[in-house]
Amino acid sequence: MSEELMPETPEETEEPIKQRKNGLYPGVSDELAENMKTGWADTELHGLEPIAQAGHTAGRRAALSARFPGERLVIPAGNLKTRSNDTEYAFRASTEYAYLTGDQTQDGVLVLEPRDGGHDATIYLLPRSNRENGEFWLDGQGELWVGRRHSLTEAEQLLKIPAKDVRELAAALKEATGPVRNVRGHDAGIEAALTDKVTAERDEELRVYLSEARAVKDDFEIGELQKAVDSTVRGFEDVVKILDKAEATSERYIEGTFFLRARVEGNDIGYGSICAAGPHATTLHWVRNDGDVRSGDLLLLDAGVETHTLYTADITRTLPINGTFNDLQRKIYDAVYEAQEAGIAAVKPGAKFRDFHDASQRVLAEKLVEWGLVEGPVEKVLELGLQRRWTLHGTGHMLGMDVHDCAAARREAYADGTLEPGMCLTVEPGLYFQADDLTVPEEYRGIGVRIEDDILVTEDGNLNLSAGLPRRWDEVEAWMARVKQA
Numbered sequence: 489m490s491e492e493l494m495p496e497t498p499e500e501t502e503e504p505i506k507q508r509k510n511g512l513y514p515g516v517s518d519e520l521a522e523n524m525k526t527g528w529a530d531t532e533l534h535g536l537e538p539i540a541q542a543g544h545t546a547g548r549r550a551a552l553s554a555r556f557p558g559e560r561l562v563i564p565a566g567n568l569k570t571r572s573n574d575t576e577y578a579f580r581a582s583t584e585y586a587y588l589t590g591d592q593t594q595d596g597v598l599v600l601e602p603r604d605g606g607h608d609a610t611i612y613l614l615p616r617s618n619r620e621n622g623e624f625w626l627d628g629q630g631e632l633w634v635g636r637r638h639s640l641t642e643a644e645q646l647l648k649i650p651a652k653d654v655r656e657l658a659a660a661l662k663e664a665t666g667p668v669r670n671v672r673g674h675d676a677g678i679e680a681a682l683t684d685k686v687t688a689e690r691d692e693e694l695r696v697y698l699s700e701a702r703a704v705k706d707d708f709e710i711g712e713l714q715k716a717v718d719s720t721v722r723g724f725e726d727v728v729k730i731l732d733k734a735e736a737t738s739e740r741y742i743e744g745t746f747f748l749r750a751r752v753e754g755n756d757i758g759y760g761s762i763c764a765a766g767p768h769a770t771t772l773h774w775v776r777n778d779g780d781v782r783s784g785d786l787l788l789l790d791a792g793v794e795t796h797t798l799y800t801a802d803i804t805r806t807l808p809i810n811g812t813f814n815d816l817q818r819k820i821y822d823a824v825y826e827a828q829e830a831g832i833a834a835v836k837p838g839a840k841f842r843d844f845h846d847a848s849q850r851v852l853a854e855k856l857v858e859w860g861l862v863e864g865p866v867e868k869v870l871e872l873g874l875q876r877r878w879t880l881h882g883t884g885h886m887l888g889m890d891v892h893d894c895a896a897a898r899r900e901a902y903a904d905g906t907l908e909p910g911m912c913l914t915v916e917p918g919l920y921f922q923a924d925d926l927t928v929p930e931e932y933r934g935i936g937v938r939i940e941d942d943i944l945v946t947e948d949g950n951l952n953l954s955a956g957l958p959r960r961w962d963e964v965e966a967w968m969a970r971v972k973q974a
């Protein structure tokens with residue numbers, strides 16, 4: 489925004505909230521309205537330290553600025569979404585906004601305004617509630633209802649970005665001239681204000697850039713990913729401890745137990761936990777989690793804690809519910825383990841992204857041929873993709889603030905791209921024999937196994953961030969016995 493369009497001091501709204509809301513608050517007397525204006529302490533905070541990411545977000549904004557010189561860039565956090573009537577889903581800021589600001593405030597918008605060959609960044613936020621006009625107690629988003637917000641001055645200190653009142657932004661954007669791009673899908677009000685000024689193609693270029701920019705993680709991000717993984721490891725231990733309670737109830741007990749860890753140590757779960765016992769393990773995204781948990785079956789648990797800074801882990805373990813694999817379960821588990829070992833070994837700088845997938849698929853195809861489930865030779869199976877009836881999905885994806893991170897990246901930058909140090913990805917082969925698959929012997933049916941770890945590409949190979957959870961079958965059994973006793 490230019491200074492002309494966005495005055496430093498936004499105009500006070502002429503109309504008091506009480507009058508606007510008269511129909512809704514008929515019981516508010518002039519005396520009460522007057523009384524509520526005063527008698528409140530000044531709680532402004534001074535000398536705030538910047539958030540830990542502030543040094544990193546400045547560099548990300550500088551890189552973005554260099555990619556789109558001379559253009560106004562608009563990156564919204566997003567708005568609350570209605571769950572039912574007047575209740576809303578928990579708010580989660582857009583990844584693009586959080587990545588560039590470190591902020592997570594609903595309705596916030598980052599604007600990069602072109603100036604002198606670079607950009608000026610401004611963050612637009614809802615300021616503290618006005619007490620003079622009754623907003624703070626009569627408006628649904630007033631601080632009395634939703635809690636104290638940071639003042640714009642406090643936000644500036646925390647984020648190291650100049651802050652202005654977001655209520656002035658849409659009108660200013662409508663009037664503004666010059667090229668502009670917006671990250672779509674988060675803020676309908678901002679999109680409406682820009683509707684005549686943007687094109688889908690140019691907006692998509694901005695989204696693609698921000699997706700690809702996140703592929704290589706800096707030290708702060710790697711630290712956050714490790715935190716997410718460490719909390720997730722503790723969440724898996726929590727689940728092992730309550731497997732008897734889950735047997736007495738349902739998969740929901742597992743879901744709730746992991747969620748407790750996510751909420752206590754982090755922001756949330758990074759995606760819906762897959763708590764799949766018995767044949768549910770063959771449903772790739774089983775999130776209903778309402779099934780029985782039975783001794784003798786396997787539990788496929790695919791879950792991740794999201795940190796307060798919005799980095800998520802994505803880990804899967806397939807565990808024998810009673811603590812011991814039977815022979816067939818172990819045989820299938822071991823094949824997936826071997827495939828994962830081959831996949832992880834293929835993760836290194838300079839390798840193609842596709843290499844670890846191919847390495848894992850080859851091992852799984854070899855096992856399926858060896859077991860007589862599909863006719864060889866292995867080369868023909870791989871060429872025709874016949875193993876995919878049971879391997880079903882790709883062997884991994886980028887991981888970061890989104891569980892499927894960098895999803896808008898161009899093909900040449902991701903699926904057809906090359907691994908670099910600082911990239912973080914999952915390696916997660918699986919074998920799934922559907923309960924109604926008549927092409928496999930009956931004892932295979934209803935068994936699903938996936939093993940998933942979070943792997944960082946390093947200068948000379950890789951680092952398994954989730955090595956805190958055992959993978960080999962005998963180590964899994966020993967770990968479960970140890971955790972249950974603790």
Ligand SMILES: [Mn+2]
Nearest residue numbers: 802914916940
């Ligand atoms: Mn995954």
